[in-house]
């Protein structure tokens with residue numbers, strides 16, 4: 001399967017080398033501009049065909065390469081980026097595409113490669129002849145080491161840091177024959193509740209609290225903006241902080257879920273994400289946003305696939321309204337579920353996670369053997385858990 005691994009250029013890189021990256025990035029943007037202007041001035045889109053536009057732009061190749069002293073592969077990538085923009089515009093229509101800043105596309109063994117050296121850093125990248133120490137986790141290192149193929153990398157800058165997004169191909173694990181199902185509810189007050197033989201609560205309460213604090217701050221800053229202005233540097237900085245926390249929560253939650261599934265040799269059941277409502281809802285400020293939930297589902301799917309763990313997506317209808325013991329209808333009061341039929345109360349996320357597991361279990365049973373009901377009864381053996 002194909003994956004992208006994010007590697008960060010270490011802050012410990014010396015200044016001259018960082019300047020070199022800055023320069024390389026700038027040169028790439030200039031190359032894009034040269035190709036873009038040439039294509040626009042000469043109305044190359046009228047040629048209509050990718051190969052013809054490429055051929056015409058190729059006339060600029062040596063001039064761009066010589067004047068910028070840029071690696072030939074990067075010149076080709078810049079040309080391709082411009083042609084891609086024109087081709088997708090020809091398909092979609094509208095106004096002529098604007099030229100936007102783009103990450104550099106590096107090709108393995110041509111303009112970059114990865115290598116190990118010394119003990120201080122786990123991995124290095126050589127980019128256009130210059131070596132950079134990288135920061136990465138053990139999971140990422142493991143993926144790169146067992147990659148069957150290392151492909152292109154995108155070099156980009158975010159929040160004043162340099163990143164390489166390396167695409168790799170890794171072999172998938174043999175699919176596991178699951179011994180039951182872990183039900184996962186992506187929560188309200190918990191990032192996730194995972195229920196197998198006993199519930200596990202994955203929480204990021206302090207981080208979620210910080211996110212809601214940033215949101216309040218953004219609201220305040222927005223109310224003070226001059227008329228007609230929609231954002232500011234400070235607001236953007238806060239959004240980036242929120243995004244960083246959200247990414248961390250998504251990675252951490254998905255890693256913990258998959259680890260649990262591996263340990264118990266169970267399949268993972270998750271709810272399909274409901275269509276996100278447009279705009280953000282203040283009510284949700286202390287809960288997980290749909291963005292985070294979507295990311296968690298995506299990360300769980302790929303991390304599970306790597307480990308051969310089946311993932312079952314179930315229909316979310318009623319999983320939070322049904323009592324997991326008697327099947328009766330119930331109501332949710334903030335984090336508590338109360339069954340209208342049997343009167344029991346539970347942690348609402350836990351109740352939902354048991355329902356999700358049960359739904360997935362019956363799906364799994366039906367897939368294996370239409371006559372088998374054995375697995376379907378598994379859910380009933382789950383413990384009853386009241387309160388938090």
Ligand SMILES: [Zn+2]
Pocket residue numbers: 323324325326327328339340341342343344
């Ligand atoms: Zn009940």
